[in-house]
Amino acid sequence: MKPRAAAxxxxxxxxxxxxxxxxxxxxxxxxxxxxxxxxxxxxAADIDGVATAGEAPAGIAHYLGITPTWxxxxxxxxxxxxxxxxxxxxxxxxxxxxTALVTHGESGRSRVGRAGFGAxxxxxxxxxxxxxxxxxPPSTFTLGVLRYMxxxxxxxxxxxxxxxxxREWAGMNxxxxxGDPITVQDVLDSRMIAYPFHLLECCLVTDGGGALILVSExxxxxxxxxxxxxxxxxxxxxxxxxxxxxxxxxSRAFKVSGAKAFAEAGIGHDDVDHxxxxxxxxxxxxxGLEDLGFVGRGEAGPFIEARNTAPGGQLPVNxxxxxxxxxxxxxxxxxxxxxxxxxxxxxxPAQVADAKISxxxxxxxxxxxxxxxxxxxx
Amino acid sequence: xxxxxxxxxxxxxxxQDFWDGAKxxxxxxxxxxxxxxxxxxxxxxCTKCSSRSVSSFTASGRGKLYSYVINHRPAPVFGEDPYAIxxxxxxxxxxMMSNIVECEQxxxxxxxxxxxxxxxxxxxxxxxxxKFRPAGGN
Numbered sequence: 001m002k003p004r005a006a007a008x009x010x011x012x013x014x015x016x017x018x019x020x021x022x023x024x025x026x027x028x029x030x031x032x033x034x035x036x037x038x039x040x041x042x043x044a045a046d047i048d049g050v051a052t053a054g055e056a057p058a059g060i061a062h063y064l065g066i067t068p069t070w071x072x073x074x075x076x077x078x079x080x081x082x083x084x085x086x087x088x089x090x091x092x093x094x095x096x097x098x099t100a101l102v103t104h105g106e107s108g109r110s111r112v113g114r115a116g117f118g119a120x121x122x123x124x125x126x127x128x129x130x131x132x133x134x135x136x137p138p139s140t141f142t143l144g145v146l147r148y149m150x151x152x153x154x155x156x157x158x159x160x161x162x163x164x165x166x167r168e169w170a171g172m173n174x175x176x177x178x179g180d181p182i183t184v185q186d187v188l189d190s191r192m193i194a195y196p197f198h199l200l201e202c203c204l205v206t207d208g209g210g211a212l213i214l215v216s217e218x219x220x221x222x223x224x225x226x227x228x229x230x231x232x233x234x235x236x237x238x239x240x241x242x243x244x245x246x247x248x249x250x251s252r253a254f255k256v257s258g259a260k261a262f263a264e265a266g267i268g269h270d271d272v273d274h275x276x277x278x279x280x281x282x283x284x285x286x287x288g289l290e291d292l293g294f295v296g297r298g299e300a301g302p303f304i305e306a307r308n309t310a311p312g313g314q315l316p317v318n319x320x321x322x323x324x325x326x327x328x329x330x331x332x333x334x335x336x337x338x339x340x341x342x343x344x345x346x347x348x349p350a351q352v353a354d355a356k357i358s359x360x361x362x363x364x365x366x367x368x369x370x371x372x373x374x375x376x377x378x
Numbered sequence: 379x380x381x382x383x384x385x386x387x388x389x390x391x392x393x394q395d396f397w398d399g400a401k402x403x404x405x406x407x408x409x410x411x412x413x414x415x416x417x418x419x420x421x422x423x424c425t426k427c428s429s430r431s432v433s434s435f436t437a438s439g440r441g442k443l444y445s446y447v448i449n450h451r452p453a454p455v456f457g458e459d460p461y462a463i464x465x466x467x468x469x470x471x472x473x474m475m476s477n478i479v480e481c482e483q484x485x486x487x488x489x490x491x492x493x494x495x496x497x498x499x500x501x502x503x504x505x506x507x508x509k510f511r512p513a514g515g516n
Contacts, residue, residue: 024392027391027392030423034423043427064428065424065426065428113392121385121388122387124393126385127389127393127397128387128475133455133477135449139447139451140447146446192448194448195448195485243465243475
Protein backbone atom coordinates (compact mmCIF):
# COMPACT_ATOMS: atom_id res chain seq x y z
CA MET A 1 0.00 0.00 0.00
CA LYS A 2 1.41 3.35 -1.02
CA PRO A 3 1.86 6.15 1.53
CA ARG A 4 -0.99 8.66 1.66
CA ALA A 5 -3.28 6.26 -0.03
CA ALA A 6 -6.11 7.29 2.31
CA ALA A 7 -6.86 9.96 4.92
CA UNK A 8 -9.28 10.39 7.84
CA UNK A 9 -11.71 13.19 6.99
CA UNK A 10 -14.34 12.74 9.70
CA UNK A 11 -13.98 11.79 13.35
CA UNK A 12 -16.28 11.91 16.36
CA UNK A 13 -17.36 10.12 19.52
CA UNK A 14 -20.93 9.55 20.66
CA UNK A 15 -22.78 12.66 21.77
CA UNK A 16 -22.64 11.41 25.37
CA UNK A 17 -20.07 9.24 27.09
CA UNK A 18 -20.34 7.33 30.34
CA UNK A 19 -23.75 5.92 31.13
CA UNK A 20 -26.24 6.00 28.25
CA UNK A 21 -29.21 3.73 29.04
CA UNK A 22 -31.41 5.67 26.62
CA UNK A 23 -29.56 4.22 23.59
CA UNK A 24 -29.39 0.62 22.45
CA UNK A 25 -25.96 -0.64 21.40
CA UNK A 26 -26.77 -0.31 17.70
CA UNK A 27 -27.84 3.30 18.25
CA UNK A 28 -24.50 4.02 19.92
CA UNK A 29 -22.86 3.00 16.62
CA UNK A 30 -25.34 5.15 14.72
CA UNK A 31 -24.96 8.17 16.99
CA UNK A 32 -21.18 8.15 16.54
CA UNK A 33 -21.55 7.52 12.81
CA UNK A 34 -23.99 10.40 12.32
CA UNK A 35 -21.68 12.69 14.26
CA UNK A 36 -18.72 11.66 12.11
CA UNK A 37 -20.79 12.15 8.96
CA UNK A 38 -21.68 15.63 10.17
CA UNK A 39 -17.99 16.26 10.89
CA UNK A 40 -17.17 15.36 7.29
CA UNK A 41 -20.25 16.94 5.76
CA UNK A 42 -21.48 13.59 4.45
CA UNK A 43 -24.59 11.46 4.70
CA ALA A 44 -25.16 7.72 4.36
CA ALA A 45 -25.56 8.05 0.60
CA ASP A 46 -21.91 9.12 0.30
CA ILE A 47 -20.59 6.04 2.10
CA ASP A 48 -19.86 2.76 0.34
CA GLY A 49 -17.66 0.96 2.84
CA VAL A 50 -18.46 -0.22 6.38
CA ALA A 51 -16.22 -1.80 8.98
CA THR A 52 -17.29 -2.67 12.50
CA ALA A 53 -16.93 -5.17 15.31
CA GLY A 54 -19.29 -6.13 18.11
CA GLU A 55 -22.23 -5.65 15.77
CA ALA A 56 -22.41 -7.20 12.32
CA PRO A 57 -21.43 -4.97 9.38
CA ALA A 58 -24.73 -5.82 7.65
CA GLY A 59 -26.66 -4.73 10.72
CA ILE A 60 -24.83 -1.41 10.92
CA ALA A 61 -24.97 -0.76 7.16
CA HIS A 62 -28.69 -1.41 6.88
CA TYR A 63 -29.49 0.43 10.09
CA LEU A 64 -27.73 3.52 8.74
CA GLY A 65 -29.11 3.16 5.22
CA ILE A 66 -25.80 2.40 3.50
CA THR A 67 -25.37 0.22 0.40
CA PRO A 68 -21.76 -0.91 0.69
CA THR A 69 -19.42 -2.29 -1.94
CA TRP A 70 -16.94 -3.17 0.83
CA UNK A 71 -17.42 -4.42 4.39
CA UNK A 72 -15.05 -5.65 7.08
CA UNK A 73 -16.26 -7.48 10.16
CA UNK A 74 -12.83 -8.40 11.38
CA UNK A 75 -13.28 -9.00 15.10
CA UNK A 76 -10.08 -9.40 17.05
CA UNK A 77 -10.86 -7.62 20.31
CA UNK A 78 -10.11 -4.05 21.30
CA UNK A 79 -7.65 -3.33 18.52
CA UNK A 80 -10.18 -4.31 15.82
CA UNK A 81 -10.73 -0.73 14.79
CA UNK A 82 -7.04 -0.15 14.07
CA UNK A 83 -7.23 -3.11 11.73
CA UNK A 84 -10.41 -1.71 10.18
CA UNK A 85 -8.69 1.55 9.40
CA UNK A 86 -5.81 -0.30 7.80
CA UNK A 87 -8.13 -2.47 5.75
CA UNK A 88 -10.19 0.56 4.77
CA UNK A 89 -7.12 2.34 3.47
CA UNK A 90 -6.15 -0.71 1.43
CA UNK A 91 -9.69 -1.08 0.14
CA UNK A 92 -9.82 2.52 -0.95
CA UNK A 93 -6.42 2.29 -2.62
CA UNK A 94 -7.65 -0.76 -4.51
CA UNK A 95 -10.98 0.73 -5.53
CA UNK A 96 -13.21 -1.61 -3.54
CA UNK A 97 -14.93 1.41 -2.07
CA UNK A 98 -14.40 5.15 -2.06
CA THR A 99 -15.65 6.29 1.35
CA ALA A 100 -15.32 3.90 4.28
CA LEU A 101 -17.04 4.22 7.66
CA VAL A 102 -15.57 2.47 10.71
CA THR A 103 -17.94 2.36 13.71
CA HIS A 104 -17.72 1.32 17.32
CA GLY A 105 -20.51 1.31 19.90
CA GLU A 106 -20.84 -0.76 23.01
CA SER A 107 -23.52 -0.72 25.68
CA GLY A 108 -20.99 -2.27 28.01
CA ARG A 109 -22.42 -0.81 31.17
CA SER A 110 -26.15 -0.41 30.52
CA ARG A 111 -26.33 -3.41 28.17
CA VAL A 112 -29.28 -2.09 26.18
CA GLY A 113 -30.09 -3.85 22.92
CA ARG A 114 -26.89 -5.83 23.15
CA ALA A 115 -26.92 -9.19 21.44
CA GLY A 116 -26.78 -12.04 23.95
CA PHE A 117 -27.05 -15.77 23.55
CA GLY A 118 -30.08 -17.32 21.90
CA ALA A 119 -32.96 -15.27 20.58
CA UNK A 120 -31.64 -11.88 21.80
CA UNK A 121 -35.16 -10.47 22.22
CA UNK A 122 -34.04 -6.81 22.36
CA UNK A 123 -32.38 -6.86 18.94
CA UNK A 124 -34.38 -5.77 15.90
CA UNK A 125 -34.76 -9.34 14.58
CA UNK A 126 -35.69 -10.37 18.13
CA UNK A 127 -38.44 -7.77 18.27
CA UNK A 128 -39.73 -7.81 14.70
CA UNK A 129 -39.15 -11.33 13.35
CA UNK A 130 -38.59 -13.95 16.07
CA UNK A 131 -42.06 -13.56 17.68
CA UNK A 132 -43.63 -14.86 14.47
CA UNK A 133 -41.71 -18.15 14.39
CA UNK A 134 -39.45 -17.77 11.35
CA UNK A 135 -37.45 -20.77 12.55
CA UNK A 136 -34.32 -21.81 10.69
CA PRO A 137 -33.21 -21.21 7.10
CA PRO A 138 -35.70 -23.63 5.46
CA SER A 139 -38.64 -21.51 6.61
CA THR A 140 -36.94 -18.10 6.41
CA PHE A 141 -34.48 -18.04 3.50
CA THR A 142 -37.39 -19.21 1.33
CA LEU A 143 -39.84 -16.47 2.32
CA GLY A 144 -39.74 -14.47 -0.91
CA VAL A 145 -40.23 -17.36 -3.30
CA LEU A 146 -44.04 -17.36 -3.52
CA ARG A 147 -43.79 -13.67 -4.39
CA TYR A 148 -41.17 -14.47 -7.03
CA MET A 149 -43.45 -17.17 -8.46
CA UNK A 150 -46.41 -14.80 -8.67
CA UNK A 151 -44.38 -12.03 -10.30
CA UNK A 152 -42.42 -14.15 -12.78
CA UNK A 153 -44.64 -17.17 -13.43
CA UNK A 154 -42.08 -19.64 -12.07
CA UNK A 155 -43.76 -23.01 -11.62
CA UNK A 156 -43.30 -25.58 -8.86
CA UNK A 157 -41.97 -27.92 -11.53
CA UNK A 158 -39.31 -25.43 -12.63
CA UNK A 159 -38.19 -24.93 -9.03
CA UNK A 160 -37.94 -28.70 -8.68
CA UNK A 161 -35.93 -28.87 -11.91
CA UNK A 162 -33.08 -27.02 -10.18
CA UNK A 163 -32.61 -30.01 -7.87
CA UNK A 164 -33.00 -32.50 -10.73
CA UNK A 165 -30.32 -30.87 -12.90
CA UNK A 166 -27.87 -30.56 -10.04
CA ARG A 167 -28.36 -34.21 -9.21
CA GLU A 168 -27.24 -34.99 -12.77
CA TRP A 169 -23.99 -33.16 -12.13
CA ALA A 170 -23.63 -34.93 -8.77
CA GLY A 171 -24.02 -38.25 -10.54
CA MET A 172 -20.76 -37.52 -12.36
CA ASN A 173 -18.95 -36.77 -9.10
CA UNK A 174 -17.86 -39.72 -6.94
CA UNK A 175 -17.50 -37.46 -3.88
CA UNK A 176 -21.10 -36.25 -4.03
CA UNK A 177 -23.33 -37.24 -1.11
CA UNK A 178 -26.19 -38.16 -3.43
CA GLY A 179 -25.69 -39.26 -7.02
CA ASP A 180 -28.76 -41.28 -7.90
CA PRO A 181 -30.90 -39.64 -10.59
CA ILE A 182 -34.15 -37.99 -9.50
CA THR A 183 -37.15 -36.67 -11.42
CA VAL A 184 -39.24 -33.56 -11.00
CA GLN A 185 -42.00 -35.79 -9.63
CA ASP A 186 -39.57 -37.26 -7.05
CA VAL A 187 -38.84 -33.74 -5.85
CA LEU A 188 -42.51 -32.76 -5.66
CA ASP A 189 -43.31 -36.02 -3.85
CA SER A 190 -40.61 -35.52 -1.23
CA ARG A 191 -41.65 -34.35 2.24
CA MET A 192 -42.93 -30.79 2.58
CA ILE A 193 -40.47 -28.74 4.64
CA ALA A 194 -41.75 -25.19 4.28
CA TYR A 195 -44.31 -24.71 1.53
CA PRO A 196 -43.46 -24.29 -1.32
CA PHE A 197 -40.17 -26.08 -0.49
CA HIS A 198 -39.86 -29.86 -0.42
CA LEU A 199 -37.03 -31.82 1.16
CA LEU A 200 -35.13 -32.25 -2.12
CA GLU A 201 -35.20 -28.48 -2.71
CA CYS A 202 -33.27 -27.94 0.54
CA CYS A 203 -29.54 -28.41 1.03
CA LEU A 204 -27.82 -31.29 2.74
CA VAL A 205 -26.33 -31.01 6.21
CA THR A 206 -22.91 -32.66 6.18
CA ASP A 207 -19.41 -32.43 7.68
CA GLY A 208 -16.36 -31.26 5.78
CA GLY A 209 -13.77 -28.56 5.28
CA GLY A 210 -11.61 -26.81 2.71
CA ALA A 211 -8.78 -24.31 2.36
CA LEU A 212 -7.17 -22.10 -0.28
CA ILE A 213 -3.70 -20.57 -0.52
CA LEU A 214 -3.21 -17.42 -2.54
CA VAL A 215 0.01 -15.71 -3.62
CA SER A 216 0.92 -12.78 -5.83
CA GLU A 217 0.73 -13.11 -9.59
CA UNK A 218 4.53 -12.83 -9.72
CA UNK A 219 4.91 -16.00 -7.66
CA UNK A 220 1.99 -17.85 -9.22
CA UNK A 221 4.08 -19.98 -11.55
CA UNK A 222 6.52 -21.07 -8.83
CA UNK A 223 4.21 -23.86 -7.64
CA UNK A 224 3.59 -27.32 -9.02
CA UNK A 225 -0.08 -26.80 -9.91
CA UNK A 226 -1.62 -24.74 -12.68
CA UNK A 227 -2.25 -21.25 -11.34
CA UNK A 228 -5.83 -19.91 -11.11
CA UNK A 229 -5.95 -16.15 -11.22
CA UNK A 230 -8.42 -13.90 -9.44
CA UNK A 231 -9.83 -11.87 -12.30
CA UNK A 232 -12.55 -9.92 -10.54
CA UNK A 233 -14.13 -9.63 -7.12
CA UNK A 234 -17.24 -8.13 -5.56
CA UNK A 235 -19.07 -8.02 -2.25
CA UNK A 236 -22.03 -6.37 -0.57
CA UNK A 237 -24.52 -6.75 2.25
CA UNK A 238 -28.16 -5.84 2.51
CA UNK A 239 -29.97 -6.68 5.75
CA UNK A 240 -29.84 -9.30 8.50
CA UNK A 241 -33.67 -9.20 8.54
CA UNK A 242 -35.05 -10.95 5.48
CA UNK A 243 -38.39 -9.23 6.01
CA UNK A 244 -36.69 -5.90 5.35
CA UNK A 245 -35.16 -6.73 1.95
CA UNK A 246 -35.78 -4.00 -0.59
CA UNK A 247 -37.42 -6.58 -2.88
CA UNK A 248 -37.75 -10.21 -1.81
CA UNK A 249 -37.75 -11.47 -5.40
CA UNK A 250 -34.20 -10.30 -6.09
CA SER A 251 -31.07 -9.78 -4.01
CA ARG A 252 -29.62 -6.29 -3.90
CA ALA A 253 -26.43 -7.77 -2.43
CA PHE A 254 -26.15 -10.21 -5.37
CA LYS A 255 -26.58 -7.44 -7.90
CA VAL A 256 -24.08 -5.08 -6.30
CA SER A 257 -21.50 -7.81 -5.74
CA GLY A 258 -21.89 -9.35 -9.18
CA ALA A 259 -21.75 -6.06 -11.08
CA LYS A 260 -18.63 -5.07 -9.17
CA ALA A 261 -16.89 -8.37 -9.99
CA PHE A 262 -17.78 -8.25 -13.70
CA ALA A 263 -16.64 -4.65 -13.99
CA GLU A 264 -13.37 -5.42 -12.24
CA ALA A 265 -12.75 -8.44 -14.45
CA GLY A 266 -13.60 -6.49 -17.58
CA ILE A 267 -15.55 -9.38 -19.06
CA GLY A 268 -19.02 -9.89 -20.44
CA HIS A 269 -21.40 -12.73 -19.66
CA ASP A 270 -20.62 -14.41 -22.99
CA ASP A 271 -17.02 -14.79 -21.82
CA VAL A 272 -18.03 -17.03 -18.90
CA ASP A 273 -17.55 -20.78 -19.29
CA HIS A 274 -18.59 -22.03 -15.84
CA UNK A 275 -20.67 -20.77 -12.94
CA UNK A 276 -21.04 -21.70 -9.28
CA UNK A 277 -23.97 -20.21 -7.37
CA UNK A 278 -24.24 -21.01 -3.67
CA UNK A 279 -27.38 -23.13 -3.43
CA UNK A 280 -28.57 -23.59 0.12
CA UNK A 281 -32.06 -23.88 -1.41
CA UNK A 282 -33.33 -24.40 -4.94
CA UNK A 283 -34.28 -20.77 -5.53
CA UNK A 284 -30.76 -19.45 -5.09
CA UNK A 285 -29.49 -20.43 -8.56
CA UNK A 286 -32.57 -18.67 -9.96
CA UNK A 287 -31.89 -15.46 -8.08
CA GLY A 288 -28.18 -15.80 -8.87
CA LEU A 289 -28.57 -16.26 -12.64
CA GLU A 290 -30.87 -13.22 -12.82
CA ASP A 291 -29.11 -10.94 -10.36
CA LEU A 292 -25.70 -11.64 -11.91
CA GLY A 293 -27.16 -10.79 -15.31
CA PHE A 294 -26.85 -14.14 -17.08
CA VAL A 295 -30.56 -14.11 -17.88
CA GLY A 296 -33.35 -11.55 -17.66
CA ARG A 297 -35.96 -11.16 -14.96
CA GLY A 298 -38.11 -14.28 -14.66
CA GLU A 299 -36.08 -16.22 -17.22
CA ALA A 300 -34.01 -18.37 -14.86
CA GLY A 301 -36.64 -21.06 -14.23
CA PRO A 302 -37.30 -21.78 -17.92
CA PHE A 303 -33.54 -21.48 -18.58
CA ILE A 304 -32.73 -24.26 -16.13
CA GLU A 305 -35.76 -26.34 -17.13
CA ALA A 306 -34.53 -26.21 -20.75
CA ARG A 307 -31.24 -27.79 -19.60
CA ASN A 308 -29.02 -24.81 -20.33
CA THR A 309 -27.20 -25.33 -17.00
CA ALA A 310 -27.19 -29.16 -17.18
CA PRO A 311 -24.38 -31.38 -18.48
CA GLY A 312 -23.97 -30.52 -22.16
CA GLY A 313 -25.74 -27.18 -21.73
CA GLN A 314 -24.41 -23.79 -22.80
CA LEU A 315 -23.79 -22.52 -19.23
CA PRO A 316 -22.75 -25.25 -16.77
CA VAL A 317 -23.82 -24.29 -13.24
CA ASN A 318 -22.99 -25.99 -9.92
CA UNK A 319 -21.03 -28.76 -11.57
CA UNK A 320 -20.12 -30.45 -8.28
CA UNK A 321 -23.82 -31.09 -7.58
CA UNK A 322 -24.07 -28.09 -5.30
CA UNK A 323 -25.33 -27.78 -1.77
CA UNK A 324 -28.42 -29.72 -2.84
CA UNK A 325 -26.52 -32.90 -3.77
CA UNK A 326 -22.75 -32.53 -3.25
CA UNK A 327 -22.39 -31.37 0.34
CA UNK A 328 -23.38 -28.48 2.61
CA UNK A 329 -21.56 -28.05 5.91
CA UNK A 330 -23.33 -24.84 6.86
CA UNK A 331 -20.87 -22.44 5.25
CA UNK A 332 -20.79 -23.91 1.79
CA UNK A 333 -18.96 -21.12 -0.05
CA UNK A 334 -15.59 -22.84 0.33
CA UNK A 335 -16.88 -25.81 -1.65
CA UNK A 336 -18.12 -23.60 -4.46
CA UNK A 337 -14.67 -21.99 -4.62
CA UNK A 338 -12.99 -25.40 -4.65
CA UNK A 339 -15.11 -26.49 -7.61
CA UNK A 340 -14.28 -23.33 -9.57
CA UNK A 341 -10.59 -23.97 -8.93
CA UNK A 342 -10.94 -27.56 -10.12
CA UNK A 343 -12.70 -26.43 -13.28
CA UNK A 344 -9.97 -23.87 -13.98
CA UNK A 345 -7.23 -26.43 -13.36
CA UNK A 346 -9.02 -28.90 -15.60
CA UNK A 347 -9.33 -31.49 -12.84
CA UNK A 348 -13.06 -31.49 -12.03
CA PRO A 349 -14.87 -34.85 -12.07
CA ALA A 350 -17.44 -33.28 -14.39
CA GLN A 351 -14.96 -31.16 -16.29
CA VAL A 352 -16.26 -28.46 -18.63
CA ALA A 353 -14.14 -28.73 -21.78
CA ASP A 354 -11.82 -25.78 -22.42
CA ALA A 355 -13.27 -23.72 -19.55
CA LYS A 356 -11.24 -20.55 -19.14
CA ILE A 357 -13.38 -18.29 -16.96
CA SER A 358 -15.40 -19.33 -13.90
CA UNK A 359 -17.79 -17.15 -11.90
CA UNK A 360 -18.17 -18.24 -8.27
CA UNK A 361 -20.99 -16.51 -6.42
CA UNK A 362 -21.79 -16.88 -2.73
CA UNK A 363 -24.50 -15.80 -0.33
CA UNK A 364 -24.12 -15.05 3.36
CA UNK A 365 -26.85 -15.34 5.94
CA UNK A 366 -30.25 -15.28 4.30
CA UNK A 367 -29.70 -12.78 1.48
CA UNK A 368 -27.80 -10.78 4.09
CA UNK A 369 -24.47 -10.77 2.25
CA UNK A 370 -22.85 -11.68 -1.02
CA UNK A 371 -19.42 -12.24 -2.50
CA UNK A 372 -18.42 -12.90 -6.10
CA UNK A 373 -15.04 -14.22 -7.28
CA UNK A 374 -14.24 -14.52 -10.98
CA UNK A 375 -11.34 -16.82 -11.77
CA UNK A 376 -9.38 -17.58 -14.92
CA UNK A 377 -6.62 -19.98 -15.89
CA UNK A 378 -5.12 -17.66 -18.49
CA UNK B 379 -50.00 -15.42 29.91
CA UNK B 380 -47.46 -17.19 32.10
CA UNK B 381 -47.51 -20.16 29.72
CA UNK B 382 -46.61 -18.11 26.64
CA UNK B 383 -43.47 -19.87 25.38
CA UNK B 384 -42.80 -18.09 22.08
CA UNK B 385 -40.13 -15.38 21.82
CA UNK B 386 -41.27 -12.12 23.40
CA UNK B 387 -39.89 -8.82 22.10
CA UNK B 388 -37.94 -6.64 24.52
CA UNK B 389 -38.33 -2.99 23.50
CA UNK B 390 -35.36 -0.65 23.35
CA UNK B 391 -35.60 3.14 23.68
CA UNK B 392 -35.79 3.45 19.89
CA UNK B 393 -38.69 0.98 19.57
CA GLN B 394 -40.64 1.79 22.74
CA ASP B 395 -43.12 4.02 20.89
CA PHE B 396 -43.93 1.15 18.51
CA TRP B 397 -44.67 -1.26 21.36
CA ASP B 398 -46.55 1.35 23.40
CA GLY B 399 -48.70 1.95 20.35
CA ALA B 400 -49.25 -1.77 19.82
CA LYS B 401 -50.47 -2.05 23.41
CA UNK B 402 -53.04 0.67 22.62
CA UNK B 403 -54.05 -1.13 19.43
CA UNK B 404 -52.19 1.26 17.13
CA UNK B 405 -49.65 0.30 14.46
CA UNK B 406 -46.95 2.97 14.64
CA UNK B 407 -44.64 3.90 11.75
CA UNK B 408 -42.19 6.72 11.26
CA UNK B 409 -41.77 9.30 8.54
CA UNK B 410 -38.80 11.59 7.91
CA UNK B 411 -39.66 15.24 8.51
CA UNK B 412 -37.20 16.30 5.82
CA UNK B 413 -37.72 13.91 2.89
CA UNK B 414 -40.88 11.96 3.92
CA UNK B 415 -39.13 8.59 3.71
CA UNK B 416 -41.08 5.92 5.62
CA UNK B 417 -39.04 4.04 8.20
CA UNK B 418 -39.51 0.58 9.73
CA UNK B 419 -38.30 -0.94 12.04
CA UNK B 420 -38.17 2.22 14.16
CA UNK B 421 -35.00 4.26 14.58
CA UNK B 422 -34.53 7.95 15.36
CA UNK B 423 -33.19 8.99 11.97
CA CYS B 424 -33.84 8.65 8.27
CA THR B 425 -32.27 5.84 6.23
CA LYS B 426 -32.51 7.90 3.06
CA CYS B 427 -31.18 11.36 3.98
CA SER B 428 -29.70 10.65 7.46
CA SER B 429 -31.76 13.43 9.06
CA ARG B 430 -32.35 12.98 12.78
CA SER B 431 -35.76 14.62 12.45
CA VAL B 432 -38.38 11.88 12.15
CA SER B 433 -41.93 11.65 13.50
CA SER B 434 -44.07 8.69 14.46
CA PHE B 435 -47.65 8.33 13.31
CA THR B 436 -50.39 5.76 13.55
CA ALA B 437 -50.63 3.76 10.33
CA SER B 438 -53.85 2.54 8.76
CA GLY B 439 -53.25 -1.04 9.90
CA ARG B 440 -54.18 -2.19 6.41
CA GLY B 441 -51.97 -4.09 4.03
CA LYS B 442 -51.71 -7.08 1.74
CA LEU B 443 -50.08 -10.50 1.80
CA TYR B 444 -46.74 -10.04 0.02
CA SER B 445 -45.27 -13.54 0.50
CA TYR B 446 -45.12 -16.41 2.98
CA VAL B 447 -44.02 -19.95 3.69
CA ILE B 448 -45.92 -22.61 5.61
CA ASN B 449 -43.55 -24.24 8.04
CA HIS B 450 -43.92 -28.01 8.33
CA ARG B 451 -40.84 -28.63 10.46
CA PRO B 452 -41.06 -29.24 14.20
CA ALA B 453 -41.32 -25.93 16.06
CA PRO B 454 -42.60 -26.96 19.49
CA VAL B 455 -43.46 -23.55 20.94
CA PHE B 456 -45.38 -22.66 17.80
CA GLY B 457 -47.66 -25.67 18.07
CA GLU B 458 -48.04 -28.99 16.30
CA ASP B 459 -49.70 -27.80 13.12
CA PRO B 460 -48.11 -26.23 10.05
CA TYR B 461 -48.22 -22.43 10.32
CA ALA B 462 -47.52 -19.59 7.97
CA ILE B 463 -44.72 -17.10 8.41
CA UNK B 464 -45.92 -14.13 6.43
CA UNK B 465 -44.56 -10.93 4.95
CA UNK B 466 -47.18 -8.19 5.02
CA UNK B 467 -46.83 -5.12 2.83
CA UNK B 468 -48.50 -2.23 4.60
CA UNK B 469 -50.57 0.26 2.60
CA UNK B 470 -48.05 2.91 3.65
CA UNK B 471 -45.22 0.92 1.99
CA UNK B 472 -43.04 -0.80 4.58
CA UNK B 473 -43.12 -4.58 4.89
CA MET B 474 -43.06 -6.57 8.12
CA MET B 475 -42.95 -10.19 9.18
CA SER B 476 -46.08 -11.42 10.91
CA ASN B 477 -48.56 -14.27 11.17
CA ILE B 478 -51.98 -14.47 9.55
CA VAL B 479 -54.77 -15.23 12.02
CA GLU B 480 -58.42 -16.14 11.56
CA CYS B 481 -57.45 -17.95 8.36
CA GLU B 482 -56.66 -21.54 7.38
CA GLN B 483 -52.90 -22.04 7.12
CA UNK B 484 -53.07 -23.49 3.61
CA UNK B 485 -51.99 -22.35 0.13
CA UNK B 486 -55.67 -22.36 -0.87
CA UNK B 487 -56.65 -19.91 1.86
CA UNK B 488 -53.52 -17.77 1.87
CA UNK B 489 -53.63 -15.88 -1.41
CA UNK B 490 -50.93 -13.44 -2.34
CA UNK B 491 -52.10 -9.83 -2.37
CA UNK B 492 -55.21 -10.62 -0.31
CA UNK B 493 -56.16 -7.56 1.76
CA UNK B 494 -55.29 -7.77 5.44
CA UNK B 495 -55.90 -5.74 8.56
CA UNK B 496 -53.92 -5.64 11.76
CA UNK B 497 -55.17 -7.70 14.71
CA UNK B 498 -53.21 -7.20 17.91
CA UNK B 499 -52.55 -10.19 20.13
CA UNK B 500 -51.89 -9.34 23.76
CA UNK B 501 -49.16 -11.63 25.06
CA UNK B 502 -47.94 -9.81 28.20
CA UNK B 503 -48.88 -6.68 30.14
CA UNK B 504 -46.32 -4.77 28.07
CA UNK B 505 -46.42 -6.46 24.67
CA UNK B 506 -49.11 -6.88 22.06
CA UNK B 507 -47.97 -8.42 18.78
CA UNK B 508 -49.28 -7.00 15.52
CA LYS B 509 -50.70 -9.91 13.55
CA PHE B 510 -52.96 -9.71 10.52
CA ARG B 511 -56.28 -11.19 9.47
CA PRO B 512 -58.15 -11.14 6.18
CA ALA B 513 -59.73 -7.69 5.82
CA GLY B 514 -63.48 -7.40 5.94
CA GLY B 515 -63.90 -10.08 8.57
CA ASN B 516 -65.06 -9.31 12.07
